[in-house]
Amino acid sequence: MLRRLIFALAAALVAPAALAQGTIKIAVIGPMAYVQGENHWMGAELARDDINNAGGISVGGKKMKVELIRADSNEIQSVSDATNAMERVITSDKADFIVGGFRSEAVLAMQEVAMDYKKLFLGCGAADAKLGQNVDANYERYKYWFRVTPTKAPDLARTLFAVLGSIAGQIRTDLKKDKPKVAIVAEKVLWTQGIVNALQANLPKMNMEVVGLWQPSPTATDVSAELSAIERSGADIVFTAVSGPVGIVLGRQMGERKMKAIAFGINVEAQKDGVWEATAGKGNYVSTLDTYGMVEVTPKMVPFVKEFEARFHKEPTYTAATYDAIMILKDAIEQAGTTSADKLVPVLEGLKDYVGTAATLTWDKAHDPVWAVGKTSGIAVQWQNGKKVPFWPQQTKGMKPFLLP
């Protein structure tokens, strides 16, 4: 009897391990207490369920299910927490692949850990160009890094210029101002520096006048002094490059002051559903680059957004492109017939115009998405009476007009 019990206990202990051998472990790493991390996880959950419901990933003829590992990087608060989380998913949880990451400073540090262990790390959140430059500069070490979303910071700037040109055109026509004035508000952080430099160099060439540059702290919760100065400058456009709470405060305080200037740029908080409530309904006209919307940037976008909203009762933000990252991994594994990172790298590099939910993706030699309007550039959206309305690129089906205050 005792022997039978011991055998049963041993079998019970061994069984999960045996099951786990038939799975592909994908670590989803992100700031899980925040919207960015939540979206990393939700996008990955959808991908896992879609794959597993269809039977799994075929690896050399054998079907393997996807198992997700949820890793809270706490990267918004602590870079060392992020590297610890990366170390843990690789050494303790035995992840085969990693997707996610958000804050550039943390992702740069996590990239080092992943590369130490030669693990494929598909980034879905950080924009800093250095991540791709590492691949270019030291290919053998960094070849396991691929950026899925967003495009690198200089390419984000290209998108911004394209949208800004369109908004300036509307201001010239509607407000009869030949040379719109632009105030730049950019957090003093790594990812905004390239954008600020590009703006200062190029806006005068685009017949726009830069009336000033304000660089609040990323954790600033009050920009009333900055806005007073901006109002005084007579700016028509407040160009934003902000990812922290300052994005909400800026939108709200501009609304409270009933400023005539339009806020456009990158405002990560404005991409979220919750921003309307967070600005207490004052964030009207705030506009930002975004990734997902009910528009046909790719044939998969609208169905994905619908599925996401039906399941999670909220709109996806760009970090939900973990869905695409996992689907790309699936295709690559099935094509290569292996989960070996070294064998998957050339397959991923050979990817051409992969149609995902967020973009139509081709990687360059730095493993950054090749920038193209309508493919990887993303979309621009504006908050209009509580709704996030996509308005750019105008030629994409489903876009609505951009409104001036």
Place this chain on the structure above:
Amino acid sequence: MLQDILVTGLVNGGVYALLAIGFSLIFGVARIVNIAHTAFYMLAAYCFYTLLVRLHVPGALAALASVAAVTALSVLCYRLVIEPVREHESAVLIATIALALIFQELMLYFYGGNFLGIPSAVDGVLMLFGVSIPYQRLLILAVAAAALVATWYLLYRTRLGLAIRATANDLEVANLMGMNVHRVAMTTVAISVALAAIAGVVVAPVFVVDPFMWLTPLVTMLAIVVLGGLGSLKGSLVGALVIGYVEAITVFALPQGAFLKGAVALSIMVLVLLARPEGLFGVAFEEER
């Protein structure tokens, strides 16, 4: 530009004063360095948000309930955490840091790290010398002024105030005279935290509510009370205005260095301390005591 600086500095100074008064009071009277002071401000903001936005409780009732709940919590915290170690200043410091971090992590657990917004009590903008000031900010100024007057009245025109000042002056003598010094200290903590909670309720609508919202004001508030003279209410008010104006001047004079406004304010504090180690009103306060 001058009128922008004058108006913006005054309004922001009012916000800071509201927070600094309570902190200064508790230190001046009870010699408690309550690092959790702004964490109570954060809790009041969350409480107000929950009642007003999620439970749709009427604004005035939600505000009163938030202030009352956070004040009651502070009394509990005082009895359980601060009072047992009150004789050891460093232990109080560490205990209140721990309290603040516990509150922060609890809010992170229950509400996540997302930024939340509270509607303004009063909508609209006043144009003053060509500068637009939202009414909510004027409300903050009015509340700050009222809180300062009420605190002064309480301390200098009531028997409770007399007891508080006597306890602050000499705890042992006050005890020998038959005063319940522990109760006086507890009352002071409650008054101080109530001021922080009032700040949380009126200030939160112009900022955003998140679990880390107590950190930035904590640093600014420490700078103000050290600048003004630890424990001096008048010093807190003047310090708040100085910091408010220094920040405004930084942003207007050096837009690209707007992120430095906190650092510039702290540098001013260091400079003042080098010239006058007791702060602007430290000596007057000591004489007063």
